[in-house]
Amino acid sequence: DVAVRPPFGKHPRLAIYGLLEARLQRADLMILGGLNEGVWPGGDPFDPWIPPAIRRRLGLPETERAIGLAAHDFTAAAAAPHVLLTRARRDASAPTVASRVWLRLLAFAGDHAEWETGLPVLAAALDARETEAPAERPRPSPPAAERPKQISVTQVDRLLIDPYSFYAEKMLRLRPLDPLDADLSAAERGTIVHAVIETLVGAGTLHDPAAREAAIDDAIAAHADQPLVAALWRPRIVRMLDWVAELMAARTAEGWGAVRSEVSGEFVFSGVTLKGKADIVQAGPEGLLVADFKTGAVPRQARLADGLASQLGLLAWLAEEGALDGPASRVVEVAYWKLSGGREAGKETTSARHYKAVWSDLPAFVDVCRAAFREAVGEYLAGSRPFEAKVKPEYAVHLQDYDHLARLAEWWGRK
Secondary structure, three states: OOOOOOOOOOOOOOOOOOHHHHHOOOOOOEEEOOOEOEEOOEOOOOOOOOOHHHHHHHOOOOOOHHHHHHHHHHHHHHOOOOEEEOOOOEOOOOEOOEOHHHHHHHHHHHHHOOOOOHHHHHHHHHHOOOOOOOOOOOOOOOOHHHOOOEEEOOOHHHHHHOHHHHHHHHOOOOOOOOOOOOOOOHHHHHHHHHHHHHHHHHHOOOOOHHHHHHHHHHHHHHHOOOHHHHHHHHHHHHHHHHHHHHHHHHHHHOOOOOEEEEEEEEEEEOOEEEEEEEEEEEEOOOOEEEEEEEOOOOOOHHHHHOOOOOHHHHHHHHHHOOOOOOOOOOEEEEEEEEEOOOOOOEEEEEOOOOOHHHHOOHHHHHHHHHHHHHHHHHHHHOOOOOOOOOOOHHHOOOOOOOOOOOOHHHHOOOO
8 A cells, every 4th residue: 555645735736946946847837036136047156265267277167157057947947838037126125136137038029028917916916905994983882880880089080081091991900011020110109109108197207217217118118129219219208208397397387287198088979989088188277288299290270270180179079078087178278299309309389379270269179170070970980971082182191001902093183
């Protein structure tokens, strides 16, 4: 018995030969490809050891013999009944030069040469595909019963600015993966600063050097594998603490009372729970101060006026409703405490002195923020409006984690 096996890995009607193989084969149609100078024939052979004159004296074949063999191979293959001669006008980097064989044939054919114009069309058809319409702006619209019924004061703006990113995180529960071996970012620094101040203010040891060192050590212990945290961030955190201590001392001298940090609260509206945490709450002679630490940029006045930086306003609302871990109290001042630890260790942006166009009437500002929350609830969380991507793109520059999921590049800018 003789085992007969099919030639796996080979096309039944197509064979690709080298020059030596092609001498021994015949086919219904021969395609002679690569007729570019340097390919067929190859580049001029060069012998770095024996010059041409010495080769001749030694009786060795000349290097040009390889070019003659390539021409012979061409002649043998081109004598087939049906032949296609092809070349690439351009390679990966630059235009190509036609082979001397190609040019010689054109010279002999003269005006009788006829070009095959259908082949480029057939070649393009091999790569053609059906027209694919680009993706549309995503507009998922889950049933009202499946929409989140809890939101934090820091998420209200995001829901109104880029509802799709809120949907992807809160409903699809997708989170960006942290890069491998990434350096600590400003977000981690903010977490460390918040933890240190919460510990010291809560214990009343903000002015105690030993307590400061212990609190900083505890906060950065989780990042012991990155020594730059201790080397570079510790001095900045110390300067931040000095600035906060001086500011609190100045406020105490003005008649402000006890300070509480990381004060949590929640409030239910139309079946949706609003949760919040104030970094600083301080009682004064006429009411409360609600302050928020910022290790990054402070929101601009225009965004505050549009109700799209509503965190402080919503925290003030919770305090006035008695939902901020204490009795209902009037809020007379809101402030951002920007902590950098640099040459300017900190800066206070307060409704008492800044952003007069927005904060001069603090109750009106709280009303704007409350209206933004009610819009978020009525339209999205308890309503039926789709979670469309980039509803307010002018404020969505910093919200980019889910742009690839929304296929932003396919529909952004299209009418």
